[in-house]
Amino acid sequence: MLKKLTPAAFVALLFIIPTLSFVFMPDEFLENENRYRGQLPKLTLSSYKDETFMTRFTKWYGDILFGRTELIRFKNSVERFSGKTETGGVFDTGERLAQIWRDPDMRFADKNIDAVNTFAAQTSTPVYVILAPTSQEIYKDELPKHAEVTSQLDYIDYCYDKLSGATAVGVADTLLASKQDYIYYRTDHHWTSLGAYLAYRDFAQQAGFVPTPIEQLNAETAARDFRGTLYSKNLDTSIEPDEIDFYFADNEPPLSLAAKDGDTNATADSLYFREFLSEKDKYAAFLGQNAPLLEIDTGYTGGKLLLIKDSYANAFVPFVTRNFSHITVADPRYFNLDYRLLFNPDDYDAVLFLYNVVSFSDDTGIIKLK
């Protein structure tokens, strides 16, 4: 009887796991992975011949497998225990997660810088560039021993040296000096509002306007249970969840925001989209979902700012509103038109390129601006 225990358990698992997978079929949208799950493919002669049936079936079955997330979390903790410093493709220090960035392709850097320089040469408006380091660089000394990373400071220096006609805004030193503050999320690859504020102050200094002192802003902790993109990758629940902070000044004038997203032109009266606070990706509460172009009338007096950016700018925009009357936020990843049809840089008083090192080192769409 006892001898049959192991084979019985094995056979039971072979049948129980598929049964549970079908009974508790997960939702169409896999929130943790931010994607739709695979669909059960149809078997046809052509899908059989080109093997798409098999690959799609495998993907679908993997996606609906019962207890998938828990199994992967189990696997990752066993890996950490065995001494792996990179689980699920992120560094896990026990205190925080950090996105791994190493060996960038410098041709992308050259191409992007070249595009920025060309853009700057074609307008008389002053052009500024911020390359923000990510938490890997700021918390380098907390990373696992012998972790292999590329210096983001060197990368930023390399890019800034090649700029011509555009002004580099160094933010790394300020961020490094404030590393004991809550300036990067522990579970997400973005900086926090406070981190973005520090960069805003550096930008103000370079661009010659007076930044709003932090004392004049009121912070509201809008969410305390934010587990971001890096958590999604390695599923380590022992890392403390993050907070999302919104900053306001007293007596803010009414603001209007218009998203230009092809056919739909959504409008809003706030930069903070609270509906995302109850969802998985809470960082989307800053400026809402991705749009190729946002036009913001801030209600304040001042010049016009053209901000060309990645998602790091989403937490940054709420600070810069008090210094400009109008801000155009452009994300070249999402538009495929000639930019001259969307905006004319000569109409602005300042242009700011704001990217984090990781996204800048990849294909950002900046080359579309050439």
Next chain:
Amino acid sequence: MVFSDNVFLFGFLPLALLLYFAVPRKFVTVRNSVLLASSIVFYAWGEPFYVLVMLGSTCIDYFAGLIMNRFDDKPTARKAALALSIVINLSLLGLFKYGSFVVTNLNELLGTNFFDPELPLPIGISFYTFQSMSYTIDLYKRHIKVQKNPFHFAAFVTLFPQVVAGPIVRYSDVAAELESRTVTAEMFGEGVTLFVRGLCKKVLIANNIGSLWSGVKAGGFADLTAGSAWLGIVAFTLQIYFDFSGYSDMAIGLGKMFGFHFPKNFDYPYLSKSVSEFWRRWHMTLGAWFKSYVYFPLGGSRCSTLKCVRNLAVVWLLTGIWHGAAWNFILWGCFYGLLIIAEKLFLGKTLGKLPPAVGHIYTMFAVIMGWVLFDTGTLPNAAACYAALFGANGGYDTHTLYLLSNYGAVLLVAVLFATPLWQKLCDVIKHRSDKAYTVISFPVLTAMFLLCAAYLADATYNPFLYFNF
């Protein structure tokens, strides 16, 4: 399909078991037909088109068998049937596996421009052609009886547990079981234990340390330090053992679940004290195949020294070629051929007189040097790797320390499990008390199986990080 896959583990296998055991034991032909149908689905999942090649080769060997039986008293007809089987099997192998290699090398050598069809290599063709040929050759030699039932024969050739990567099961190994077999609870239990052990070897160890070596290879050998190079090649040495022997364990385990006893394929090869011994413990069914069908027919070692050397040279050249259509595999086979000839002539005697440690070190060194040749793809790459191993780019660097801290624990576990220590521990407990063994092994095996499932689940986990750009 592969065994270490969700679709196999939680889809194909439970269904195949269900269908198989739904058929009463006395209907062997029906049970074999269920196995045949499952095996065709299993194979076609990975080779939707070339499954026809396998079925074609099966048909030809089946009919060659019938012809030999029909013309039992006509030696010429029997010979012709055997020739047909061998020529067709070797042509299929030659065409798919070596076609491109021969054409490219000819074109390069002669400056010609023969057309290279660039045929893909059908999965498992090196295994099933050898299995299927064992039937016609043994039948010709009258070692076995003809198989008239096409379902029995086709089930033998296509049997999903071993069709893709062995062990190379000869017809004579399973002839009796094809016609009548029982699966006892004990046998099924042994099968489960072996299967889970193989799955752990593949998923928990081989895949894990495999990423060490693939990372080292991807970085290139040009500035690889000796420390990192040794870690890399030791990782590969362990990876290929755990991968291949894990697959064999899974195959043998699955065979047992369906009532077959497949031959053993690995016997702790890294314990060997000579290269000859290594090859008696590594991929044992391939060695045995070449011995039976090439080495012995040539005269084996019961002939003049010169002839024996020739026979060894032929076998090792073929062994090299069997592993792949590239010069490095041929060289790899020749490397082993030379060492084994040397051992036969004088080295074996010398090693016998020295302490066993010398034999172990010599064998491991030879095997590791062999793996460099085996897995670096091209000869210049192999040369660069040898240079790195012997310190051309310095001793060690931070990369070495990184590899050591990330993979040290897995490497240690792998080394431990490459020895029979664990098996011995199990045997001791079993010997003392069967009950205690079951009580301990049940939770361990279940937990290990779940951990494997976790690793497999992770293979499809694919968070899209950059959703907020």
